[in-house]
Amino acid sequence: xxxxxxxxxxxxxxxxxxxxxxxxxxxxxxxxxxxxxxxxxxxxxxxxxxxxxxxxxxxxxxxxxxxxxxxxxxxxxxxxxxxxxxxxxxxxxxxxxxxxxxxxxxxxxxxxx
Amino acid sequence: xxxxxxxxxxxxxxxxxxxxxxxxxxxxxxxxxxxxxxxxxxxxxxxxxxxxxxxxxxxxxxxxxxxxxxxxxxxxxxxxxxxxxxxxxxxxxxxxxxxxxxxxxxxxxxxxxx
Numbered sequence: 235x236x237x238x239x240x241x242x243x244x245x246x247x248x249x250x251x252x253x254x255x256x257x258x259x260x261x262x263x264x265x266x267x268x269x270x271x272x273x274x275x276x277x278x279x280x281x282x283x284x285x286x287x288x289x290x291x292x293x294x295x296x297x298x299x300x301x302x303x304x305x306x307x308x309x310x311x312x313x314x315x316x317x318x319x320x321x322x323x324x325x326x327x328x329x330x331x332x333x334x335x336x337x338x339x340x341x342x343x344x345x346x347x
Numbered sequence: 348x349x350x351x352x353x354x355x356x357x358x359x360x361x362x363x364x365x366x367x368x369x370x371x372x373x374x375x376x377x378x379x380x381x382x383x384x385x386x387x388x389x390x391x392x393x394x395x396x397x398x399x400x401x402x403x404x405x406x407x408x409x410x411x412x413x414x415x416x417x418x419x420x421x422x423x424x425x426x427x428x429x430x431x432x433x434x435x436x437x438x439x440x441x442x443x444x445x446x447x448x449x450x451x452x453x454x455x456x457x458x459x460x461x
Contacts, residue, residue, distance in 0.1 A: 265447075266449070275457075276455065277353075277439075280450075283449060323389070325446070327445060328445070328446075333446055333447070334392070334395065334445065334446045335446030335449075335450055336446075339388070340388075340389050342387075
């Protein structure tokens with residue numbers, strides 16, 4: 235089955251700087267890659283996703299890049315703000331049958347004011 | 348507004364008791380999932396259901412049971428056989444039967460054994 239590795243497990247950045255979280259996946263047939271943000275005591279919320287026919291996607295300060303050849307994808311947050319502090323999960327899925335999302339182990343991002 | 352609702356938000360269980368966590372969605376989603384999250388841990392799949400009256404075990408199903416009698420509802424029972432039930436439980440749903448459609452998560456239930 236699919237295996238997703240996520241790094242780093244913790245990340246601290248100064249407010250206003252950029253943060254990058256990286257994930258690698260094992261199944262070359264995977265072609266859907268969402269990112270979730272989980273605030274303390276809440277459920278994860280989808281913040282951005284990308285499908286394999288696209289190499290990069292942006293939404294304001296958030297971007298995701300995908301390198302299918304290397305089987306890795308990354309979340310980029312620019313101009314970080316205190317409200318960006320949370321746990322971020324990456325995930326991957328195939329697009330056929332009933333394959334489930336496979337999640338990474340999460341990254342705790344702390345923005346230092 | 349459409350969404351997925353978990354209740355209660357906090358739940359306390361005595362040793363040896365069964366407890367049931369509620370999960371209801373009004374998104375008309377086909378598939379529903381239960382995950383367990385421990386402090387500092389990722390998401391571990393307990394059970395999932397892709398159609399009414401059918402469900403499959405996930406990676407850590409022992410000590411848990413589910414039912415899917417209605418499309419909107421997927422309750423999780425934590426039985427006395429689950430030796431370490433204290434955790435944060437998350438319910439999710441997806442439009443199709445696969446992860447390709449993405450998941451919508453509920454706000455979670457924090458279960459504590461007292």
